[in-house]
Amino acid sequence: MAGVLRAERVWVETFAGLRVTQFARLLRVVRERGGDGTLRGRPWSLPLAERVLMVAVYYRTNLTMRRLGPLFGVFSSTVCRAVRRLGPLLTIEPVSPPAEAADRLWIVDGTLIPLRDRSVAASSRTCRFSANVQVIVDADPRLVVAAARPMPGTTADAHAGRTSGLSRHCQGVTVLGDGACLTCEMAVPHRKRPGRPLLMAEEDDNAEHRRVRARVEHVIGRLKNHKILRGCRQRGEGLHHTVQAVAPMHNLVLAS
Known part of the structure; x- marks a missing residue:
């Protein structure tokens, strides 16, 4: 399966609604939280940047996994694994009340x-x-x-x-x-x-x-x-x- 979307400027801004610098910060957070680690089982067929983009596009567009998979050249099962793995790593950290x-x-x-x-x-x-x-x-x-x-x-x-x-x-x-x-x-x-x-x-x-x-x-x-x-x-x-x-x-x- 040949994918269309890649972690490039035009696709990030068009489908994820983020500028490249913003996406880079998001990617850095996921990497720091262990998102680049290899799980037991089959290795990932996509690099981390494209997996993060795939999850962001999934949240932004609400496309079904069956429709989203061909855009990245993967099967729907791979999309499901990426969402389950990376979704919790994107969670917001509650803000404590500031000094003022x-x-x-x-x-x-x-x-x-x-x-x-x-x-x-x-x-x-x-x-x-x-x-x-x-x-x-x-x-x-x-x-x-x-x-x-x-x-x-x-x-x-x-x-x-x-x-x-x-x-x-x-x-x-x-x-x-x-x-x-x-x-x-x-x-x-x-x-x-x-x-x-x-x-x-x-x-x-x-x-x-x-x-x-x-x-x-x-x-x-x-x-x-x-x-x-x-x-x-x-x-x-x-x-x-x-x-x-x-x-x-x-x-x-x-x-x-």
Whole structure:
């Protein structure tokens, strides 16, 4: 089988959505984490750079492995092995609060990701079967700080935020949440009470809260430029590894 895609500038930028320098940084991370090691069994038919590109293209386009394999001149089984091997090595490292944490602002929100694995997903209002993934974003550079393990799509954001373990990353940092996060120790908008309209100052606070919190919605929208987050076919830990791998690729684009 003769492949078409190679780890060259035109293919990296076109299919992975990364500049060559960004892809080189991604490749260096995978190599430092042992991605170039040889597993037991058949040796790899592709060099590490092309395997990393293949995984990035898989996340970006959500092509089936049967269709992606011929583009690289390999069988679908090789694509599956590469995704399972390299996907966990791309995972984002949670960011600890910086020394000036009191001056930083983080935003948390959840998103529903359609998922076929019913052992992880659940039927929700907007998607037939989906998983709820909580994401923390730094408001200023709009980088993804951390992403929680997926929970069933019927899980409320407040409950998902309490049980996901993301709160341990937010010690000493002001975190914005939506109105459903009243019991999560976050900064939330003012709520209207029966017979008590909001004051003008409270209305202004809510407007500013919505303006700033919209940044997390924009980040989630950019994450879903990777089409695998619009309909994930992975099973078990696959969605978790996918979200954790897509986040650093998003951060590379913004930080470079």
